[in-house]
Amino acid sequence: MPALPSRRLAPAAVLSTAALVLAGCGGGSLSEDSGDGGDDTVTVGLVLPASGVYEPLGVDMTRGWELYLEQNDGMLGDREIEVVTADEGEGPDVGVPATTRVITQDQADVVVGIVNSATALGVKEGLASSEVPLIVANAGADDLADGSEWVWRTSFTNGGIAASLGEQVAEDVGDEPVYLMAADYAAGEESMAGFREAFEAAGGTVAGESLTPFGTTSDYQPFLTRAQNSDAGAIYAFYAGAEAVSFVTQYREFGAAEDLPLYGPGFLTEGGVLEAQGDAAVGVQTAMHYSNLLDTPENTEFVDAYVEAYDAQPTTYAVQAYDAAAALDAALATSDGTSGADIAAALGEVGEFSDSPRGPWSFDDDHNPEQTYFLREVEDVDGAPGNVVQGELN
């Protein structure tokens, strides 16, 4: 064997390493203010992604949060609010230090936000030991909120959304089995497991399943073909963001849409994702705790205010942050002081939120939202696809 031409291989190694570093790069921080407010001022650490793949969620959630504050003149529970922001980035490598900084350097009394479940799990213990409550406004890991007084969640659980679809799909497909697909990471697995349990309990059978490599799959054809080759009568799929755009578009292109109805958690067709999918998404049925087309007076008022402020339709993500502000508002209205422990204790007494855009909800024993999940179907609404609410799921 001739000597290895290392001159040719070394650059390749440099190239691939650099590309991987590039892929893993997170953003910097955006924290501005520091300093502890007086006793009556509550410092809120708003930790949301301002860079990376979750940035669109961060934008929507920041808007929801700011809209609530604006509607309440910057006060929550009659107390002055000082907001310090930090960039959550894509994963725990950026998000955990960012959160640590807002509670140490910026002396935040409460932390709101967190999109990524791994980040949320990573900061959970540190916040508890610092006695700073965390109001999770997105991250859906099933075990994140477990009744600990320091963790509260205004969003959803992966398993909860998935389970709400089980009975409905079992009813729709009759005796035909369903093929399960999900992105191969914690949320995808939890979603698949949650659906499978509820679906099988309702008498459904599973034709097969595929966990697709997370973040690196751009072509779902091989997996779709497997589903088409199976004896399935429908597909259940968990995807979000750019993956949801590729998946639903290809589901249409490769003809799976013609004979396999598609069900999934609402992230599959939410916000900017649905815009990019366009007509390809028509007919997709999803479960979600909100739709901007929800026809209630509370939601109509919210949507009007949101559109007025940002010239964009609100998403579920925006509502979750809006409701996080509402929860903090209710807690601060009754809390004895502004320390983390006071806020945590008050969060346990807030009761039901009856005027949320998503409909009435409250914290359950684990501090997850006790809420209604809706069945939505993508239909053409005034020339653009929208998630039209078909009914309630639980």
Next chain:
Amino acid sequence: MGWLDANLISVLNGFALAALLFLIAVGLSLVFGTMDVLNLAHGSLSLIGAYLGVALVGDGASIGAFVLAALLAAVVGALLGAALAAMTSAITDHLRQALLTLGVALIAADVLRELFGSDPERVSAPAALAGSVDVLGRPYPVYRLSVVAVAVVIGLALYYVLERTQAGAIVRATVADRGMVEAIGIRSQVVLLGVFGVGAALATLGGLLAGPVLGARPGLDSTVLLLALVVVVVGGLGSVRGALLGALLVGQVQTLGVSLLPGQASFLLFGAMALVLLLRPRGLLPSPYAHAGGHA
């Protein structure tokens, strides 16, 4: 259902993916292999092509409008390639080239994010090619079939130019012995500029053509760069045939391989690359002209 019936779509789709990868990777391979320049901004060029598609190609565009957008993307790519060539021409050290072009890639990613936002976007296929045709009873997108045809034409043209024309001969000669080429009165800087321009034009063109398949989103640049790199490393640096073979292999691994071994999907691509490198460290079809010495 027979094996072929069940997997024909995967094989076919592997060719479509290979066509796109070939268009994007061949530029990286030529610049890298023949001119000895590491261009980490190659993925950005491709993403710029995709975003040009987002900006220029509306829903239900005609084939003419799509072709016009593709030509414009190629022109933009050629200009950007020339700029990159000018930037890198004075630098011979691979590490410095990598750092410089990585910096350019990071800046480009931020500029694109400012211009187009961070939501994923989709490029529409031209209306006439938007549908599906039946292949053995399974619908297959017409657009992907047309991408294969385009890639075949461009591949043949490239091969012809490099192997059968005087310009191609100069490029090959520059690769083999830059000093000698300069000694007979040809400025190697001009050759570098030309190769870089063509390579970059193919990357933006490929990016735009890939738009209806891969979409356009932040982060796609590094995904594409990584895939192109695997194609180049597998195929061998600096040869059109190598890039073609690498693209075909990667395409099939990503579709047929994944379809047959879904459980190993995330491992297959790099597993295949590792195997090729073990058996053929220079890639499957390295350029026969590649010189052994360093930069002139």
